[in-house]
Amino acid sequence: MAQKEAVQNSTSQTKEQREAQFKKQLEEEHKLISKKMKDVKYVLVVMSGKGGVGKTTVAVNLATSFALNALRIGVLDADIHGPNTPKMLGIKNYVPSVGESGIIPALGPLNMKVMSMAFLLPDPDTPVIWRGPLKMGAIKQFITDVNWGELDYLIVDLPPGTGDEPLSILQLIPNITGVIIVTTPQEVALLDVRKSITMVKEMHVPVLGIIENMSGYVCPKCGHVEKIFGEGGGMKAANDMGVPFLGSIPIDPSITIDGDKGLPFVVQSSKSKAAEAFREITDKIRKKIEPDYKG
Numbered sequence: 001m002a003q004k005e006a007v008q009n010s011t012s013q014t015k016e017q018r019e020a021q022f023k024k025q026l027e028e029e030h031k032l033i034s035k036k037m038k039d040v041k042y043v044l045v046v047m048s049g050k051g052g053v054g055k056t057t058v059a060v061n062l063a064t065s066f067a068l069n070a071l072r073i074g075v076l077d078a079d080i081h082g083p084n085t086p087k088m089l090g091i092k093n094y095v096p097s098v099g100e101s102g103i104i105p106a107l108g109p110l111n112m113k114v115m116s117m118a119f120l121l122p123d124p125d126t127p128v129i130w131r132g133p134l135k136m137g138a139i140k141q142f143i144t145d146v147n148w149g150e151l152d153y154l155i156v157d158l159p160p161g162t163g164d165e166p167l168s169i170l171q172l173i174p175n176i177t178g179v180i181i182v183t184t185p186q187e188v189a190l191l192d193v194r195k196s197i198t199m200v201k202e203m204h205v206p207v208l209g210i211i212e213n214m215s216g217y218v219c220p221k222c223g224h225v226e227k228i229f230g231e232g233g234g235m236k237a238a239n240d241m242g243v244p245f246l247g248s249i250p251i252d253p254s255i256t257i258d259g260d261k262g263l264p265f266v267v268q269s270s271k272s273k274a275a276e277a278f279r280e281i282t283d284k285i286r287k288k289i290e291p292d293y294k295g
């Protein structure tokens, strides 16, 4: 009976009343999340319009680059359906336990703290078949119930597109430092970038910039760069949308091999052109964010 009344009440609310209620709820959640994340200095979110462009590769290697610079790093894998951050960081069979201050994240290489849906699944072949509210609940728990402790950067790896997970992250975390959009060089990628940037801007979250990945193949024998996927899409998208361009990462087969082995390529293939490009991007990001960082 009470349930029926609640349903009737909620349907009899005007649009304005529902919006006001939602705003109030969100304000309360922001208060709680700000308190929980008070020792996290910067939050970066890695996003893209489509899958397979290298978000997880960028998130993991950005995190590793930061950690190599003696920063305290957390990685939140918010890809509920395709949680592969732990695999790329070489973390296997971690079962989270609950300590006095919350869920204990896994400790990856260089003491990076990692939380992922992958840790909660019985085996890697089990799919997560959830609708929006359940996913939002899981993401909320990853933010509020995980003991992230003191971090310089929390890097959030998102699934592709503008669905439930990006919406939850952009809505719930009140102090996002910036969103990094990963794209490939084709001009058609511009369409996807435009959607992502529009969503981020509409939610009043700052866009830190665009990274163009898979930007040409460097011949390991002669060093010639073959622009397999065209060129300039990332820069063009940045100019068109009025956001900074952070840099390009070439295609390097060792990135795939290292990723599959769970070894961040910035460490494993540190002398490659791709790793060099990544170090430059990391430096650019730090200069934009950290007031005292001179490089």
Ligand SMILES: Nc1ncnc2c1ncn2[C@@H]1O[C@H](COP(=O)(O)OP(=O)(O)O)[C@@H](O)[C@H]1O
Residues within 6 Å of the ligand: 048, 050, 051, 052, 053, 054, 055, 056, 057, 058, 213, 214, 215, 249, 250, 251, 252, 253, 254, 255, 256, 257, 259, 260, 274
């Ligand atoms: N610059 C690159 N050169 C070679 N392989 C890459 C590069 N960037 C990503 N990959 C590979 O492409 C695949 C998809 O990358 P991933 O980071 O999982 O994308 P997303 O998270 O956007 O779906 C992975 O196998 C990864 O190792």
Ligand SMILES: [Mg+2]
Residues within 6 Å of the ligand: 055, 056, 057, 079, 082, 084, 158, 159
């Ligand atoms: Mg991914």
